Amino acid sequence: MRFLKRFYVGIIFFFLYAPIIILMIFSFSDSKFRGHWGGFTLRWYVELFRDREIMSALYYTVLIAVLASLIATIIGTIAAIGIHNMGKFGRNIIINLTYLPMLNPDIVTGISLMILFVFLKVERGFFTLLLAHITFNIPYVIFAVMPKLKQMNKHLYEAALDLGATPSYAFRKVILPEIMPGVVTGLILAFTLSIDDFVISYFTTGAGVSNLSIVIHSMARLGINPSINALSTLMFITVLLLLLIVNKRSSNNSRKENAV
Amino acid sequence: MKKGWIAYPYVVWLIMFIFVPLLLIVFYSVIKTTDQGIVFTLEHFQRFFEPIYIMVLLRSLYLALISTVICLLLGYPLAMILASKDYRHKRVLLLLVVIPMWMNFLLRTYAWLTLLEKNGVINSFISFLGLPKMELLYNQGAVVLGMVYNFLPFMVLPIYSVLIKIDKSIIEAAEDLGANSRVVFRKVIFPLSLPGVVSGITMVYMPAVTTFVISRLLGGGQFTLIGNLIEQQFLYTGEWGFGSALSLIMMILILFSMAIMSKYEKENEGGGLF
Amino acid sequence: MKRNLKVKLTLLLAVSIVSIFLLSGCGKSYDATLKVYNWGDYIDKSVITDFEKEYNIKVIYSTFTTNEDMYVSLKSGASSYDVVFPSEYMVKRMINEDMLHKLNMDNIPNFKYIDDKFKNLPSDPNNEYSVPYFWGTLGIVYNKTMVDDPVDSWEILWNEKYERQILMLDSQRDSIGLTLQMLGYSMNTRNLDELEEAKQKLIEQKPLVLAYVGDEVKDKMVGGEAALAVVWSGEAVAMKWENPDLEYVIPKEGGNLWFDCAVIPKVSKNKEAAELFINYLCDPEIAFRNTDYIGYSTPNTETMKMLDEEVLNDIAAYPSDEDIANAEVFDDVSDALELYDRIWTEIKAK
Numbered sequence: 001m002r003f004l005k006r007f008y009v010g011i012i013f014f015f016l017y018a019p020i021i022i023l024m025i026f027s028f029s030d031s032k033f034r035g036h037w038g039g040f041t042l043r044w045y046v047e048l049f050r051d052r053e054i055m056s057a058l059y060y061t062v063l064i065a066v067l068a069s070l071i072a073t074i075i076g077t078i079a080a081i082g083i084h085n086m087g088k089f090g091r092n093i094i095i096n097l098t099y100l101p102m103l104n105p106d107i108v109t110g111i112s113l114m115i116l117f118v119f120l121k122v123e124r125g126f127f128t129l130l131l132a133h134i135t136f137n138i139p140y141v142i143f144a145v146m147p148k149l150k151q152m153n154k155h156l157y158e159a160a161l162d163l164g165a166t167p168s169y170a171f172r173k174v175i176l177p178e179i180m181p182g183v184v185t186g187l188i189l190a191f192t193l194s195i196d197d198f199v200i201s202y203f204t205t206g207a208g209v210s211n212l213s214i215v216i217h218s219m220a221r222l223g224i225n226p227s228i229n230a231l232s233t234l235m236f237i238t239v240l241l242l243l244l245i246v247n248k249r250s251s252n253n254s255r256k257e258n259a260v
Numbered sequence: 261m262k263k264g265w266i267a268y269p270y271v272v273w274l275i276m277f278i279f280v281p282l283l284l285i286v287f288y289s290v291i292k293t294t295d296q297g298i299v300f301t302l303e304h305f306q307r308f309f310e311p312i313y314i315m316v317l318l319r320s321l322y323l324a325l326i327s328t329v330i331c332l333l334l335g336y337p338l339a340m341i342l343a344s345k346d347y348r349h350k351r352v353l354l355l356l357v358v359i360p361m362w363m364n365f366l367l368r369t370y371a372w373l374t375l376l377e378k379n380g381v382i383n384s385f386i387s388f389l390g391l392p393k394m395e396l397l398y399n400q401g402a403v404v405l406g407m408v409y410n411f412l413p414f415m416v417l418p419i420y421s422v423l424i425k426i427d428k429s430i431i432e433a434a435e436d437l438g439a440n441s442r443v444v445f446r447k448v449i450f451p452l453s454l455p456g457v458v459s460g461i462t463m464v465y466m467p468a469v470t471t472f473v474i475s476r477l478l479g480g481g482q483f484t485l486i487g488n489l490i491e492q493q494f495l496y497t498g499e500w501g502f503g504s505a506l507s508l509i510m511m512i513l514i515l516f517s518m519a520i521m522s523k524y525e526k527e528n529e530g531g532g533l534f
Numbered sequence: 535m536k537r538n539l540k541v542k543l544t545l546l547l548a549v550s551i552v553s554i555f556l557l558s559g560c561g562k563s564y565d566a567t568l569k570v571y572n573w574g575d576y577i578d579k580s581v582i583t584d585f586e587k588e589y590n591i592k593v594i595y596s597t598f599t600t601n602e603d604m605y606v607s608l609k610s611g612a613s614s615y616d617v618v619f620p621s622e623y624m625v626k627r628m629i630n631e632d633m634l635h636k637l638n639m640d641n642i643p644n645f646k647y648i649d650d651k652f653k654n655l656p657s658d659p660n661n662e663y664s665v666p667y668f669w670g671t672l673g674i675v676y677n678k679t680m681v682d683d684p685v686d687s688w689e690i691l692w693n694e695k696y697e698r699q700i701l702m703l704d705s706q707r708d709s710i711g712l713t714l715q716m717l718g719y720s721m722n723t724r725n726l727d728e729l730e731e732a733k734q735k736l737i738e739q740k741p742l743v744l745a746y747v748g749d750e751v752k753d754k755m756v757g758g759e760a761a762l763a764v765v766w767s768g769e770a771v772a773m774k775w776e777n778p779d780l781e782y783v784i785p786k787e788g789g790n791l792w793f794d795c796a797v798i799p800k801v802s803k804n805k806e807a808a809e810l811f812i813n814y815l816c817d818p819e820i821a822f823r824n825t826d827y828i829g830y831s832t833p834n835t836e837t838m839k840m841l842d843e844e845v846l847n848d849i850a851a852y853p854s855d856e857d858i859a860n861a862e863v864f865d866d867v868s869d870a871l872e873l874y875d876r877i878w879t880e881i882k883a884k
Contacts, residue, residue: 005341009353012338015409016360019371022381023363026374033776034753035374051579053595066546075270082267094271096515100278102463103514105470107491108507111500111606112281118610135277138270147455151425185421192361202603206613207569208594216364218574218597222828223749223769224370225575232363239359247352316883373750379757395698398745480745481704484883495602496706497875498868 020236027229034224044230051227054215058231060126061195061211068133069190075134076141076190077183081175083142084149098139109136110203117204125206132204133194140193141186148182289504304505313489317510320485323400323475324468327407328415331464332457334408335415339456340449342416343423354420357413369406369477376402376478398480406474411467415460422456423449466514486510564592568807571596571604571615573794576668578827585814591807608633614801616808622793623707625664626657626866634663635798641809644816651855652833655793656863664795665812666833668825670767671853671861672708672790674783675774680761688716688785691762692735697742701754701763704746706878707864708790709736712764715787715862722865724873733877737884746882755780766792768830770850782850788860793833 027045031038048054083091101109113135117128152175160170176183198213205214216228292301307313338357342350360368375381376396383393396402426449434444472487486506493503564586574597582593596615598604601624608615609631620628628634639645639661648666658664676685680699683690691700702709711721713732723729744760752769754760756777765773770782796815798808814820818836825832825841831851832838838846846852867874 005344008337009341012334012412013356016357016412018375019368019409020360020363022371022374023367031776032772033756034370034750035377035380036753036756036776038776052583053579053597062546075273079267079270082265082270086267094267094274097274097278099515099518100282100511103466103511105487105490105507105510107494108285108503109281111494112284113277114607114610115284116277116281124613131277135273138273143459181421185417188355188358189417192358195362196365198366202599203607207571207596207615210596213364213366215574215597216366218599220366220599220749221573222575223752224367228364228367232367236359236363239362243352243355243359247349312880312883316879370750373753377754377757378759476704476748477750480743480747481882482740482743482746484879488882489879492875492879495600495606497871499872499875 020232023229024233024236027226027233029226032223032226044226045234047225048227048230048234051225053210054212054227054231056208057210057212057215060129060209061213064126064130064133064201064211065191065194068130068137068194069187071130072134072137072190073141073183073187076138076186077145077179079138080142080145080149080179080182084146098142100139101136102139106197106199110200113200114203123206124204126209129201129205129209129211132200133197136197136200137190137193140189141183144186144189145179145182148179152178285504285507287504288500289508290501292501301501304501305509307502308505308509313506316484316489317486319483320469320487321513323403323407323483323485324465327404327411327468328461328465330404330408331412331415332461335412335460336419336453336457339416339419339423343420354417357416361410361413365410366473368409369473372402372406372409372478373397376405397478398482400479400483402478403475403483406478407468407471410471410474411464414463414467418459418463419453419456422453422459426452462518465517469510469514565590566804566807567592567594568617568804568811569594569596569613569615569802570811571598571608571618573597573619574599576619576794576828578823581815581820581823584820585811588814589807589810591810593811608799608801611801614803615799616802616804617811618797618799619667619794620797621864622655622657622795623864623866625795625797627868628797628799629658629663630866630868633799635800635802635805636662637665637798637812638805638809641806642813642816644813644818647816647818647821647834647836649833649835649838652793655795656865657793658795664797665816667794667796667815668768668828668830669791669793669833670831671784671850671858672712672764672766672792673770673850674762674785675755675765675770675780676762676783677755677758677760677777678779678781680758685762685781685783686786688712688787691764692739692742694742696761698744699761700739700743701751701760702739702743702746703751703764704748706874707867708764709746710874710878711790711862711864712785715790716785718787721790721862722867724867724870726873729873729877733881736881740881740884767850767853768828771845771848772829774848774850784849784853784857784861786860788862789858791858791861791863793863 026034026037028040028042029037030041030043083094086094110132113132114124117124122128156174156178157170160174161167165173196213197211198217201211202214202217205211212231216224219225219228289304290300290302291298292303293299342353373380377383378393378395378397382396387393431444431448434448439447470487470490472485472491475481475483475485475488490503490506493499493506568591570593572595582595585591586593598607601621604618604620605624605627607613608618642665645661645665652666652669653661655664655666674685674688674690681696683693683695690696691702707721710729710732713735714721714723714728717728717731717735719725719728719732747754751763751765752773755763755765756773758777758779765782767782770780774780774782796812798805798812802808815824816834818834818840821832821834821837822840825837838852849857
């Protein structure tokens with residue numbers, strides 16, 4: 001039974017990672033054509049660092065993803081708490097409105113935001129891009145935090161107040177730890193969505209501010225420059241390494257805690 | 261704790277960036293520019309009711325449904341295995357499920373082309389074993405595969421987060437009362453995991469209906485889905501009215517099916533992760 | 535978990551900060567800025583850097599995916615691009631909709647190097663608004679080892695012998711256009727009957743088509759996935775180089791001739807710098823670097839003199855005047871787009 005479980009997990013992970021492995025292998029192929037092995041080479045990695053457009057896009061992609069997910073998490077968490085404490089009627093309206101960005105096709109959200117920015121005479125650029133990302137991230141944060149709020153014992157907060165805590169202290173030490181798992185889920189979801197968004201970003205950004213998705217999609221007519229494969233490989237390895245490092249530290253910590 | 265007012269900043273944001281654009285879409289869907297100026301019309305909605313467009317919608321709903329079901333069938337066991345106490349590094353494994361989503365979607369879909377083509381990786385392997393090559397691409401199966409691949413993590417996460425919160429003592433109690441593992445699953449675990457399941461279905465079904473890149477690349481452009489149709493209206497034909505009407509129709513349909521589903525969930529959607 | 539989170543966030547933040555420093559560069563002061571909007575990977579990046587150095591003008595370079603994306607983005611008016619590179623039919627449309635500045639040709643003396651046959655194109659008869667950048671044809675690429683019939687007409691794409699071996703373009707105008715041409719009509723027709731006929735033909739063809747593809751057609755043909763494909767000439771050159779079994783043909787019905795041109799939209803705030811840039815691109819050395827990197831055909835006569843014999847004789851790269859005698863150029867049919875789109879949807883959705 002144990003073996004069966006491991007096997008199943010293994011198969012699923014193989015399925016999830018097969019395309020990524022393919023990408024990584026072909027980042028070393030000396031051919032501009034996908035899937036065609038042309039001999040081993042590192043030239044795409046070299047070209048990658050010389051390509052200012054891709055580097056700039058990488059910078060903006062990470063920056064926007066980090067900022068948008070953080071800000072969206074803060075706004076979303078506060079909003080979730082507020083919504084949780086509203087009357088039923090107000091809550092339902094807001095919840096249903098919050099669903100909307102998730103329901104809309106990206107192109108509709110992208111174009112409608114673009115129209116809005118034009119109407120407000122805001123020049124499109126980094127700022128509008130950030131606003132757009134925050135907008136489509138917040139609903140996911142809210143929907144990640146709400147259940148934890150529901151699950152939380154509502155009297156804990158009052159009990160803390162009764163015991164003499166100030167509201168902000170009670171919030172920090174009582175509510176926040178309880179809902180933290182939801183907050184983290186929201187953050188991860190928001191980051192995941194931001195880092196790979198194309199359509200909404202395309203219509204809400206301005207000259208000079210591109211993200212990787214836009215750059216990659218705009219290569220679609222002439223063929224994806226294999227430097228992109230090189231970049232993806234590097235990004236993937238970086239993320240994996242980060243994950244391993246963090247995991248090592250946390251298991252070291254728990255070992256120390258257990259030892260004590 | 262009547263602190264409902266702290267949500268108000270968000271409400272302002274909501275109105276500006278979600279509600280107003282929505283109004284714009286509604287506006288576009290019911291007007292038409294003629295030589296006399298802007299005229300109110302329902303013709304965009306009427307146009308939708310031609311058989312060809314209805315077929316496109318039905319096909320989208322159908323493919324999205326199949327993909328969602330497969331995601332559920334594959335994702336639920338994975339969530340269960342990860343949530344069980346046998347796994348030490350479940351958090352890391354869970355993040356590993358999400359990380360593929362951080363690689364560019366277009367690139368990953370292209371990589372599937374490399375895997376599934378006639379002379380692609382899988383077929384090369386198969387013919388190496390002496391078996392005849394299979395047509396793995398440009399059919400409905402490939403589109404479903406692409407959708408499942410892309411949306412599986414969104415199904416696994418909510419289910420996992422609900423499963424880990426199930427009180428272990430309930431399961432132990434059931435076992436003490438003589439239930440075998442199958443009954444425990446049917447009568448205890450599955451019902452308790454339903455909020456996560458509903459949440460997962462929501463997060464998969466909705467984007468699956470509106471996707472268009474997957475059907476274009478893996479379906480060989482032979483399956484026009486509603487997402488393709490909407491994109492065409494906004495970009496190629498400039499028929500924003502028709503595109504808006506299509507979006508609204510879709511929104512209403514999805515809200516409707518979600519209202520049905522919400523009967524099955526007492527608690528609301530989503531779940532914490534850890 | 536909290537501590538993990540802190541560590542992760544700190545690392546991310548550190549990476550972000552480091553990259554901010556790396557990329558913001560040392561504050562240089564430029565005389566002006568130029569916003570360029572082009573197709574992805576459609577210029578040799580070193581050309582931009584050299585332009586910046588020579589004229590001390592900062593270039594902000596953005597890319598778009600399709601003519602239509604670009605049009606929507608530009609029409610909405612929220613971004614003031616200075617130089618844009620639409621295809622010929624889109625140039626026509628933008629002229630018709632009064633979206634472009636007239637060019638001051640005195641500022642673009644290098645225009646003299648452009649081959650006469652690319653001046654006064656149907657999209658811009660007096661060259662008042664656009665300067666050609668790259669050009670090419672639309673034709674058929676086939677794999678010699680997989681096709682034994684002579685390939686000289688669009689009709690071979692309807693040959694049942696090649697069932698599921700044919701790749702068509704997932705592009706409304708290209709696919710409908712070539713069918714119209716095969717039937718003897720104009721690629722720019724608005725005639726309902728002619729379009730219906732084309733529609734029927736394409737629906738007939740559906741069982742024979744392996745897929746309607748975009749740029750992945752190149753990889754597929756190089757990989758031997760199909761026998762026949764509709765392809766743009768610039769790609770054909772590269773494809774043949776990689777896979778010698780491939781050949782390119784301009785069908786006898788004429789084929790399609792396309793151009794990508796440099797234009798200056800009316801929203802531009804810096805017309806002189808834009809004209810300077812366009813002029814720079816027409817410099818034979820610069821044009822050579824571009825065509826060398828991208829592989830598409832240049833309209834610059836001096837640059838052509840710098841190319842290899844082999845390239846100049848390649849029908850895919852530089853077809854002779856006879857080859858393209860009957861080729862047709864796309865016109866702007868934006869008033870009939872709804873018709874085309876409906877037909878295309880009906881074809882694809884069956």
